Amino acid sequence: MPDPLHMGPFWRALIDFFFPPKCLLCGKSLGELPDDRPCPLCLSAIKFFSHPRCPCCGLGFGDAPGEDHLCSGCLTDERYFAQARAIGPYEGLMAEVISRFKYQGASRLAKPLGTLLAAYQDPEFPFSRFNLILPVPLHPRRLRQRGFNQALLLARRISRVHSIPLDFTALQRTRLAQPQTQLSGAERLKNIRGAFEVLRPAAVADKKILLIDDVFTTGATVQECAKVLLKSGAKRVDVLTLARTL
Ligand SMILES: [Zn+2]
Numbered sequence: 725m726p727d728p729l730h731m732g733p734f735w736r737a738l739i740d741f742f743f744p745p746k747c748l749l750c751g752k753s754l755g756e757l758p759d760d761r762p763c764p765l766c767l768s769a770i771k772f773f774s775h776p777r778c779p780c781c782g783l784g785f786g787d788a789p790g791e792d793h794l795c796s797g798c799l800t801d802e803r804y805f806a807q808a809r810a811i812g813p814y815e816g817l818m819a820e821v822i823s824r825f826k827y828q829g830a831s832r833l834a835k836p837l838g839t840l841l842a843a844y845q846d847p848e849f850p851f852s853r854f855n856l857i858l859p860v861p862l863h864p865r866r867l868r869q870r871g872f873n874q875a876l877l878l879a880r881r882i883s884r885v886h887s888i889p890l891d892f893t894a895l896q897r898t899r900l901a902q903p904q905t906q907l908s909g910a911e912r913l914k915n916i917r918g919a920f921e922v923l924r925p926a927a928v929a930d931k932k933i934l935l936i937d938d939v940f941t942t943g944a945t946v947q948e949c950a951k952v953l954l955k956s957g958a959k960r961v962d963v964l965t966l967a968r969t970l
């Protein structure tokens with residue numbers, strides 16, 4: 725069986741005949757559309773952050789009128805990342821798809837979700853700014869349990885689409901922190917301190933790094949990653965995730 729992502733036109737046609745292209749998010753037939761994207765209905769069900777928002781962490785302030793302004797978190801806490809952005813809030817279809825992607829081993833969702841993330845457009849956050857992409861690493865034990873690092877699958881797609889080099893070994897997760905879900909923001913920061921290590925500082929030195937993860941929750945994880953990367957000589961670290969919890 726050829727690699728389904730790189731098969732020739734004959735195999736493609738044969739497989740399309742028996743298995744018509746379906747939306748990889750909802751399973752509805754796509755007809756003539758290529759199958760590496762969500763169907764128009766799914767796309768319309770995904771909520772996107774817009775203005776006004778926090779220029780630092782990208783948090784959207786909903787439909788409230790007004791100018792962009794720093795959120796309370798960015799006003800009070802030290803931020804190690806330069807900017808963070810998420811496509812939209814972690815709710816509805818987006819939340820459902822991400823949890824399928826992560827916990828049901830649905831690595832076939834990597835391509836549509838990676839494509840969605842790579843299509844992110846924001847004049848204040850151009851992909852051309854970056855010369856290195858890093859996924860937030862999983863601890864080796866977690867990686868064995870899950871079988872794949874969802875952040876790496878997303879990062880790989882962005883690296884291909886935007887021709888930015890990807891490095892998934894320079895930054896490592898060396899300590900397995902206790903599960904974060906029950907912890908508050910401050911507790912998460914403490915819990916995750918010292919969990920990451922830059923194994924090859926030369927690989928990140930002077931680089932403008934795009935750090936990729938699936939969900940931005942309190943930001944504690946990406947903050948800690950950005951901190952160790954800057955300490956190892958990175959020029960700046962920005963964060964892009966599929967969704968952000970509110
Ligand atoms: Zn769909």
Ligand SMILES: [Zn+2]
Binds near residue numbers: 778781799
């Ligand atoms: Zn903010």
